[in-house]
Amino acid sequence: MATAPTAAQAPATGFQPAFKRVAQTNEFDCWLACIAMIVNRPLAEVRQVAVDRFKFPKNGPYTIMDEVLIAKLLANWSFTATVYKESAGIASLPDVCIGMVEYNPETEIGRHVIFIRQRGAAGKPNVEYCIDPAYWVPPEQHVRMDIKGFPISWHIGVTPLRPEGK
Numbered sequence: 001m002a003t004a005p006t007a008a009q010a011p012a013t014g015f016q017p018a019f020k021r022v023a024q025t026n027e028f029d030c031w032l033a034c035i036a037m038i039v040n041r042p043l044a045e046v047r048q049v050a051v052d053r054f055k056f057p058k059n060g061p062y063t064i065m066d067e068v069l070i071a072k073l074l075a076n077w078s079f080t081a082t083v084y085k086e087s088a089g090i091a092s093l094p095d096v097c098i099g100m101v102e103y104n105p106e107t108e109i110g111r112h113v114i115f116i117r118q119r120g121a122a123g124k125p126n127v128e129y130c131i132d133p134a135y136w137v138p139p140e141q142h143v144r145m146d147i148k149g150f151p152i153s154w155h156i157g158v159t160p161l162r163p164e165g166k
Contacts, residue, residue: 017131018096018116021142024133028062030112031070033133034098037114038158039077049076067156070098074158082157090128090147093117096159099130099152113144115152 022043024033029043032050036043050056054072056065071081084100087093095117103110111134118127130144130152144150 015127015143015145017129017143018118019114019131021131022133023135025135028065030133031065031098032073034112034114035070035073037131037133038074038079038096038098041077046073049073070156075161078161080159080161084154084156087152087155090115090152093152093155094157094159095119097152097155097157100154101130101150101152103153105153110153113152115147115155 019037020040022033022036024030025043029047032046033043036046039046047056050069050073051058053076054069056069067081067083074081081098082094087099093099093115097115099113099115100110101113113130113132113134115130116128120126127145128147130147130150132142132144
């Protein structure tokens with residue numbers, strides 16, 4: 001199992017995350033909450049689209065979540081997603097991705113957060129942080145600026161879908 005995360009560094013005063021945090025509502029919908037953050041929709045709406053359009057079970061069991069369903073849901077709101085890729089450190093992550101943290105290689109289970117790298121303008125440094133949808137984490141860890149002790153084991157890159165011809 002992954003090591004325990006270090007204390008989170010609070011965002012600087014005036015810092016505005018790229019996405020509004022959406023809290024997950026149970027132990028299994030972290031990935032839906034991450035999609036809700038990216039597409040700027042309520043979690044209930046994202047879940048309903050998964051049920052109505054992509055045959056996600058309304059009341060469980062919830063074993064069919066995979067990168068294909070994540071990609072289909074994101075495409076519904078004009079985003080494209082990669083497959084899960086093993087992470088090789090923070091520098092290797094795309095600017096926006098759904099990351100798997102607290103990953104256990106024996107069970108192949110982890111939970112999802114959003115990683116964001118906001119590029120600094122005109123020589124300013126990049127800002128890298130995670131938005132954590134877990135309802136059990138304290139508020140000061142909802143947006144984590146110090147992510148060195150919070151390893152992302154796997155990730156799915158997310159980008160806006162480009163219109164044809166562009």
